[in-house]
Amino acid sequence: MTSVLAVRESTVDARRPVRRRAPRRWRHRLTVLSFMAPALIGIAVFFIYPLFAAIYFSFTKFDLLTTPEWVGTRNYVYLFTHDPVAWQAARNTLWFVVVLVPARMIAALLTAMLLTSLKRGGGFFRTIFYLPALAPPVAATIAFVFLFNPATGPVNGFLSLLGIDGPLWFDSPDWSKPSLVLLGTWAVGDLMVIFLAALLDVPKPLYEAASIDGANGWQRFRHITLPALSPVLVFAAVTGVIQTLQYFTQAAVAASVASGTATTGGGVSSTFGYPEQSTLTYPLHLYVSGFRYYDMGYANALAVVLFVVAFAVTLVLLRRFRAFTGGAR
């Protein structure tokens, strides 16, 4: 029907004089553009301009206070050859991407699957498991650091009852990152509801048919659940990786509180990375470089590299997942 109408319209258009076609086309384009304008202006002002400004500043010596001075590739040379802290921060961030993102996805998926299998009280437990996601990240992190305090926290108190000498958690360079992962997997409600909705959309007859064909639990999960969830998994992985590349708040607050000088007047950023730079993420290093050391040009070089890495990782992830889902989506 639509195609017939389209053909008729085009036939009518063909009979009209040629000189009248151009203004109409322009009017149509302007109408489309006017509808898109708010979004386009937003993208131009808040994305394209800052992006190009960041690229420009990354080639300058800039401190926010004086006119930027062109220094060529000096900031990039320093980043790649002279700044071991940047590499430490990059390694920490990579660690979070590799561990935190899958851990959150697995925890969310398992919780969602558990909830779908509940016969009674599903609504109640759904609410309970979602609640941590409502806690403000700063408050949740402070609470976690106190809960995991090696000497006074209840977690190590409980472990000692079992005869286990608990670790130093946020005060140990070996345990600080795993402690933040525990915090991340606790507040997994946001992902869980998305997975839950996707799981409830999987047609039940598929499971019944597979069971009749003799498929076991793993086979049903691998060949029915996982493919059905693949768009949601792609979404969770891509957004998770991008968010984790920008991991800031929890690492900053945990370091400040665990260092014992959280309310000092010396500036919160002086405690970033505690203990022994183990929680110093790339965005934290970027912030310190720009706003504590006044090296805004260098901070922009760090930001440009972060953007390129995030863009590349997203592309790779999308391609990998396309291969995983057979290129159907």
Next chain:
Amino acid sequence: MIRRPTLIAAAALLFAAACAPGTNANQDIAPAGQEAKGTVEFWHFFTDREAKAIDTAIAKFEKDHPDIDVKVTAGQDDAKMLQAISSGKGPDVGLSYSTDIVGKFCASDAWRDLTPYLKRDKVDLEQFPETVRSYTSYQGKRCAMPFLADVYGLYFNKNLLAQAGYAAPPKTMTELADMAKKLTKRAPDGTIDTAGFLPLLNFYEHTPQHTAPAWNAQWLTMDERSAIGTDPNWAAMLKWHKDLVDWYGYDNLQKFTAGLGDEWSADNAFQQGKLAMAIDGEYRVAFLHDQAPGIDFGTAPLPVADDQADRYGAGFVTGNVAGISANSENPEAAWELIRYLTTETDSVVGLANSIKNVPTTKDALASDELEADEQFQTFLDIFANPNTSTTPPNASGPKYVEMTQEFVNGYLSGSSTDLGGGLKDLDGRIDQALDLGR
């Protein structure tokens, strides 16, 4: 019709203009004798009790200067001030908690050069000790005035010392180490119950910055290159700390410090009697009187390296600094406020008494109105000592201090063992990092 190259050039011009920072200082000043008037926006970082002390001082200022209206904004940190000034706005008067910003704010003209005002109003800078004068100017440009000072010394718990048979605090580092060991009480499993002295250089106020004066360890050379790798005092200072860390056991120290309360809360370890001796600022006297009246404590200068006994009595000093923003719309009234807060004896003494910091002018230090008990007097004496020092201002802020802190943490934890090589490497890295900001 606009040609494409013209369009591109216009866009590039617009982009470059948008990228330029917003500071716009006009250094013309009014002739002498002209009364300042109008509104002054004043940002400071204080909160709660200390913010109320500021409000009281401002109320007195407004009473003395009825033509000037001061709008006070509390809880503003340096990063906010930096962003506000760079965007062409910002306060007329800014108060920073750290001398770290002086190098950058002076060099970039983010804060105005105060010399014309000082000369016009014949303000005598000799009323400030030399160290204070040094941390409020950079490369000959005075863009800041000192607003009270923080002075660091040694606190000791008299009861704990008496139980161990000591009647006086240590004066040398060997004495400090010996006393720390004797004052430490351990549980049967070796964990620490009470520490004599905590040698971790990232615990509370026990940092390389506050401890370096005890060894007279130098940070930068005159041409602002790192002196850490070439000054033998650094190696001596770190070796002393490492020996004491090893005596305690690094893991034991980590476990002990992890269980201690926040430095700024009533659970502070010294206030709880968990530490026999600690390095801290003069403000701790007020905290102790207020939050831990049961602790019988004394104060003393920092112990010094064994071969520098003649330097006993010196310590570390830093302070709050105030300046006039480059964008100030009323610099005359702004200067009047700064002059009042930093040089008027009544104002300086009043603020020192209420905030419990050290006043910075000689008249205020000698004032009968200054409330100084025996414990607080120690810090006034350290402040007056000619060997008392600070970290040199630099255009990259606290970068060199924090890079050193990072190296020291690794050395004390045992993750880096080559002290000499590590310090030399640190020298190179600091120089390269500082070059970025030059």
